[in-house]
Amino acid sequence: MILKTKKPVVLLFALLLSLVLVGCNKTAYINSNNISEPSELKEALTQQNTVIIDARSAEEYAKGHLKGSINLTAGELTINEPVKAMLAPQEQINKVLSSKGISNDSNIFIYDNSGGVYSSRVWWTLKLYGHENVKVINNGVNAILDNDFELSLDIPSIKETNYEAKEVNSSYIATIDDVKKAIDDEDTTIIDVRSRAEFDEGAIPTAILYPHTKNLYSDGAFKSTRDTYLNYNDLGLKKDQSIILYCKSSFRATQTALLLEEAGYTNVKIYDGAWLEWSTKDMPKADKKPSTPATSQDAS
The missing domain is CATH 3.40.250.10 (Rhodanese-like domain)
Incomplete structure (x- = not known):
């Protein structure tokens, strides 16, 4: 009986230790440009x-x-x-x-x-x-x-x-026409940084949900460039890939853009019109609720 309880205890201890280590994450943006x-x-x-x-x-x-x-x-x-x-x-x-x-x-x-x-x-x-x-x-x-x-x-x-x-500098901005093209472009990824509830009410087709809050540690600090890279790499994003970000009014999207730039992503644009523009135009909407891609590096 004693031997049977050892594995659960060890696993529980490992889980607790991992939570402690996650809570101790510290960001150190030294010599950062942004x-x-x-x-x-x-x-x-x-x-x-x-x-x-x-x-x-x-x-x-x-x-x-x-x-x-x-x-x-x-x-x-x-x-x-x-x-x-x-x-x-x-x-x-x-x-x-x-x-x-x-x-x-x-x-x-x-x-x-x-x-x-x-x-x-x-x-x-x-x-x-x-x-x-x-x-x-x-x-x-x-x-x-x-x-x-x-x-x-x-x-x-x-x-x-x-x-x-x-x-x-228009290279930082995506227009509504850019987003329409990106829906059918395998080389461009659209990321919705809103909440799950907002996303489920309506989204741009093919958009991946990744809320901006996932860019923060539990104390509110920005995640490190390493953790940011690991999280978005888990989404399948490469550093030179074309990425378009949006939220309701593209305020939250700029926070994601900031951290992606710091993590070395070089082709990131903000859809400035955002969901406010898309939802009021005769634009296609996602016909189902895509799930958030799993990430093993979520340290929030």
């Missing part, structure tokens, strides 16, 4: 051209923010015609960034409290318009609180600038 750890942010705060963007709502910002940070929401960089929450034109980008005191040579760091969704949307927009020195702070508000940054209720005085955005 993501900042708190140590890098602290160093950047000593430099004159650093701008910290709090991408949360104005109400959240008013309750307390990183000292010296400005409030710039992702919504300020969008338009609502012909579809809600689409990328704003160059003229609007110039006006908004100038009013926030941002210059073309500003070294920008962005944070939020939403798993990087709003920060990534601001990051993506700035990248599209040619601003290279912009990073998302890993784990956002949590990282700021955990690393004893100085908080404030004061709103910093802003000296207006004359920001000049470059022409939009």
Whole structure:
């Protein structure tokens, strides 16, 4: 009888150990082009051209923010015609960034409290318009609180600038026509980063469901480049493969794009019109509910 119980006990111990190890995952984005750890942010705060963007709502910002940070929401960089929450034109980008005191040579760091969704949307927009020195702070508000940054209720005085955005880099954007072609293109994969419930209510044909929340560890930090690569490799995605991401309004999709770029994926586009556009046009809908591909590397 004793011998019969050993195997279950060993298996239970192994399971518990694996859960502990998963919970101990730490992200270390060192020398990253797009993501900042708190140590890098602290160093950047000593430099004159650093701008910290709090991408949360104005109400959240008013309750307390990183000292010296400005409030710039992702919504300020969008338009609502012909579809809600689409990328704003160059003229609007110039006006908004100038009013926030941002210059073309500003070294920008962005944070939020939403798993990087709003920060990534601001990051993506700035990248599209040619601003290279912009990073998302890993784990956002949590990282700021955990690393004893100085908080404030004061709103910093802003000296207006004359920001000049470059022409939009269309290689980062997929149009509705691109998505229509991708449905029948074996070399392009469409990924839906919404929730399971949203996906089950309707989706683009052939799209794979992989919610953006799977890109985070349990503490809210971004998964490492290694874990991100392993997860998406399990979906069958190669680093040079053509990938189109979408969600409801392509805010969440930008978080996935950020992490895929960090993991070495080189051909990633955002369908900016997203489900809001697709669902209101005479576009084909998935006629069944594809299952989420299994992954053995889910460390969330």
